[in-house]
Amino acid sequence: MAKIYMIGSFKGGVGKSVSTINLAYSLAEMGKKVLAVDFDSQANLTTCFGVDDVTAIPVTIGDLMMAQIEDEAMPEPSEYIMSRNGVDFIPSSMVLSAVDSKLRLEMGAEGMLGRILDPLRDFYDVILIDTCPSLGSLTINAMAAADEVIIAVNPQLLAMMGLQDFLKTVSKIKNRINNKLQVAGILLTMCDARTNLCKVITEEVAETFLGQIRIFKSMVPSTVKVGESVYYSEPLIEYAPENKACEAYRNLAKELMNDEG
Numbered sequence: 001m002a003k004i005y006m007i008g009s010f011k012g013g014v015g016k017s018v019s020t021i022n023l024a025y026s027l028a029e030m031g032k033k034v035l036a037v038d039f040d041s042q043a044n045l046t047t048c049f050g051v052d053d054v055t056a057i058p059v060t061i062g063d064l065m066m067a068q069i070e071d072e073a074m075p076e077p078s079e080y081i082m083s084r085n086g087v088d089f090i091p092s093s094m095v096l097s098a099v100d101s102k103l104r105l106e107m108g109a110e111g112m113l114g115r116i117l118d119p120l121r122d123f124y125d126v127i128l129i130d131t132c133p134s135l136g137s138l139t140i141n142a143m144a145a146a147d148e149v150i151i152a153v154n155p156q157l158l159a160m161m162g163l164q165d166f167l168k169t170v171s172k173i174k175n176r177i178n179n180k181l182q183v184a185g186i187l188l189t190m191c192d193a194r195t196n197l198c199k200v201i202t203e204e205v206a207e208t209f210l211g212q213i214r215i216f217k218s219m220v221p222s223t224v225k226v227g228e229s230v231y232y233s234e235p236l237i238e239y240a241p242e243n244k245a246c247e248a249y250r251n252l253a254k255e256l257m258n259d260e261g
């Protein structure tokens, strides 16, 4: 029975999609059966999985959300789950941005993604949802579907700003919609432990949240190999398996799975 993790942030460009794909492959390397869900209309994760033309995909997460909204029959999983080198994924496209505005007018709107993913839990160990960086109806759907949230924070982008608002939203969703929701932890990305700024901000985050929220020991360093791996649509495990960032994602996967015992 899969646990569902949402990878979220309150800022764009902090490394959510990169973290989702690399965590997915690190978990797969540990023998876990993983499904990654691209829940962002930018479809960056889908591109990372090597899909060149997202407009040519017949069924994306946006189409599944539309089917839920319209109360239409759902396609078979084989029609929308794609696979690349041992990791399954549900692709995204611009259709999802139309869903975002439609959801605001719907009854029970926040439960739509959960209704798509819950039946898939039986087939996976872990489901990862990559999200867009706003606190809109799509992110709320992702929080309503998830068991745990991994918050990606880039210390260089004024880490603390917005984090409290994000946590407040998590707490509201927990109280009102999804009482099992937990914060798995804060993942520091593009964080070079040797730089002063990174040290200072990491300490600031640690002091503020000590005892409340875990900060993962694995921090992802900034490296050009990440940009290159994205360009070549390969996870770090294939593109640069010895790289420090790849090691960080392997360690993150272990940290997460150790929690499960």
Ligand SMILES: Nc1ncnc2c1ncn2[C@@H]1O[C@H](COP(=O)(O)OP(=O)(O)OP(=O)(O)O)[C@@H](O)[C@H]1O
Pocket (backbone or CB within 6 Å): 009, 011, 012, 013, 014, 015, 016, 017, 018, 019, 040, 042, 044, 131, 132, 133, 189, 190, 191, 220, 221, 222, 223, 224, 226, 227, 230, 245
């Ligand atoms: N550890 C890293 N080192 C260097 N560059 C990185 C690292 N992680 C991510 N990047 C780069 O930062 C940019 C943003 O990463 P990514 O797309 O994963 O962010 P995101 O949070 O998903 O963005 P969005 O909010 O737009 O969805 C990309 O160009 C990516 O190559």
Ligand SMILES: [Mg+2]
Pocket (backbone or CB within 6 Å): 016, 017, 018, 040, 044, 045, 130, 131
């Ligand atoms: Mg992204």
